[in-house]
Amino acid sequence: MAENEILNVQLFGEEIGRVGLSRDETKSSFQYNPAFLEDNTLQNIFPLTGIIKKTKYVQLFSQFEGETFKGIPPQFADSLPDMFGSIIFKAWLESKGQSTISVLEQLAYVGCRGMGAIEYIPALRIPENDTIDLNEIVEVLKEVLDLKRSTKQKKLDAQALINIFKIGTSAGGARPKILISQHLESGRIIPGDLEISDKYNHYLVKLAIDEEDQYPREIVEYCYYLISQNLGIKMMDSKLIENKHFATLRFDRQDGEKKHVLTASGMTGWDYKHSTHSSYEDLFKLCSFLKIPHAQMEELFKRMVFNVVYCNTDDHLKNHSFIFDRVNDSWGLSPAYDVTFALNPLLNFKNQKRALSINGKRSGILLKDIRKLAEEYTIKNPEGVVKEVQSQREVLLKHFDEYNVPKMVSESISNQINKLI
Ligand SMILES: Nc1ncnc2c1ncn2[C@@H]1O[C@H](COP(=O)(O)OP(=O)(O)OP(=O)(O)O)[C@@H](O)[C@H]1O
Numbered sequence: 001m002a003e004n005e006i007l008n009v010q011l012f013g014e015e016i017g018r019v020g021l022s023r024d025e026t027k028s029s030f031q032y033n034p035a036f037l038e039d040n041t042l043q044n045i046f047p048l049t050g051i052i053k054k055t056k057y058v059q060l061f062s063q064f065e066g067e068t069f070k071g072i073p074p075q076f077a078d079s080l081p082d083m084f085g086s087i088i089f090k091a092w093l094e095s096k097g098q099s100t101i102s103v104l105e106q107l108a109y110v111g112c113r114g115m116g117a118i119e120y121i122p123a124l125r126i127p128e129n130d131t132i133d134l135n136e137i138v139e140v141l142k143e144v145l146d147l148k149r150s151t152k153q154k155k156l157d158a159q160a161l162i163n164i165f166k167i168g169t170s171a172g173g174a175r176p177k178i179l180i181s182q183h184l185e186s187g188r189i190i191p192g193d194l195e196i197s198d199k200y201n202h203y204l205v206k207l208a209i210d211e212e213d214q215y216p217r218e219i220v221e222y223c224y225y226l227i228s229q230n231l232g233i234k235m236m237d238s239k240l241i242e243n244k245h246f247a248t249l250r251f252d253r254q255d256g257e258k259k260h261v262l263t264a265s266g267m268t269g270w271d272y273k274h275s276t277h278s279s280y281e282d283l284f285k286l287c288s289f290l291k292i293p294h295a296q297m298e299e300l301f302k303r304m305v306f307n308v309v310y311c312n313t314d315d316h317l318k319n320h321s322f323i324f325d326r327v328n329d330s331w332g333l334s335p336a337y338d339v340t341f342a343l344n345p346l347l348n349f350k351n352q353k354r355a356l357s358i359n360g361k362r363s364g365i366l367l368k369d370i371r372k373l374a375e376e377y378t379i380k381n382p383e384g385v386v387k388e389v390q391s392q393r394e395v396l397l398k399h400f401d402e403y404n405v406p407k408m409v410s411e412s413i414s415n416q417i418n419k420l421i
């Protein structure tokens with residue numbers, strides 16, 4: 001696909017530059033569009049964290065080879081599918097009789113459908129379809145995720161697969177999810193890539209696929225969302241669909257427009273699968289560097305305490321994001337997401353390790369570790385925050401009852417809630 005070895009990168013309808021990748025996918029390049037640099041309005045779309053510099057010259061990158069960034073600058077790697085999206089991508093390719101695809105071609109398929117506001121041109125066209133049947137999607141996904149057989153043997157309906165490909169490959173993460181839009185008045189649900197306007201609510205939906213699973217992950221995530229709200233942790237409004245799928249409004253689609261967002265990993269090039277920069281201290285340092293208001297640092301502190309108390313150990317660098325304020329050319333903390341009990345509570349995980357360390361520790365976090373970080377970043381009254389967060393324990397267990405979370409799950413989570421002494 002020679003013409004796509006270089007892609008134009010657009011933001012808010014303007015060409016900001018071009019990204020290129022060597023054939024062996026080890027080296028990439030980015031060059032700003034000089035006209036964009038000269039125009040002084042948006043100077044901070046890629047903060048100067050040591051990756052993309054503000055220069056009109058071609059910049060070369062050889063440090064991003066591998067699984068996490070796939071050779072390209074992390075700001076663009078953020079647009080690529082993670083585990084779930086990649087499975088769907090593979091199924092879609094197999095159904096077309098194709099087996100491999102280059103990274104830039106994947107970005108071209110992301111085109112204008114990606115999370116956030118970055119767009120890749122020329123975008124590859126995918127057949128249009130404007131209706132969504134959630135049950136049908138779940139059925140097809142069950143087939144796709146049955147990894148034992150190849151997609152060809154599964155006789156998947158091509159149209160259903162196209163639908164899933166379009167709405168299931170953009171969002172990152174490991175779990176099955178799709179992007180949909182729901183009309184505010186008629187309630188009609190359409191694929192999430194068709195329309196961006198304030199006539200629709202734009203949702204990311206985490207689907208409950210496995211009916212036999214005794215751990216209703218999506219319901220537990222919803223109960224976590226409910227207590228986060230009580231604690232004033234900022235999250236997008238969320239709901240359960242059909243009492244089982246977790247739907248959360250997208251923070252990258254608000255006020256009828258696209259918002260530019262980057263994960264902490266995409267902004268810095270810190271590999272979320274490696275331990276080098278995987279600490280809350282790194283995250284706080286990044287916030288200071290971005291000149292994030294102190295109130296948001298306090299909020300991050302509360303999120304951290306919440307994650308420790310309620311065992312959200314999978315709070316890695318792609319589970320924290322930043323959102324760009326186009327008017328002020330500045331960055332803020334995005335709403336929290338993926339806030340849930342991280343591992344299956346019905347399985348006995350020994351030596352659970354946190355993705356982000358605190359005071360150099362990935363397990364056995366104590367109040368004194370939290371206090372130390374609070375001191376370093378002048379966060380007031382850490383003990384008060386811990387108490388406040390812990391006060392929601394009973395409320396969480398009540399929600400579990402209310403939403404029929406099996407007793408075994410509820411008890412297991414209850415027993416693991418951290419007392420932080
Ligand atoms: N409300 C939201 N608005 C916009 N983007 C979101 C929202 N929630 C999640 N995302 C994006 O979608 C990605 C996947 O979501 P999420 O982390 O909840 O899924 P997951 O499959 O549970 O992830 P993981 O692999 O970390 O377990 C996130 O990394 C984030 O970039």
Ligand SMILES: [Mg+2]
Binds near residue numbers: 174318319338
């Ligand atoms: Mg996640």
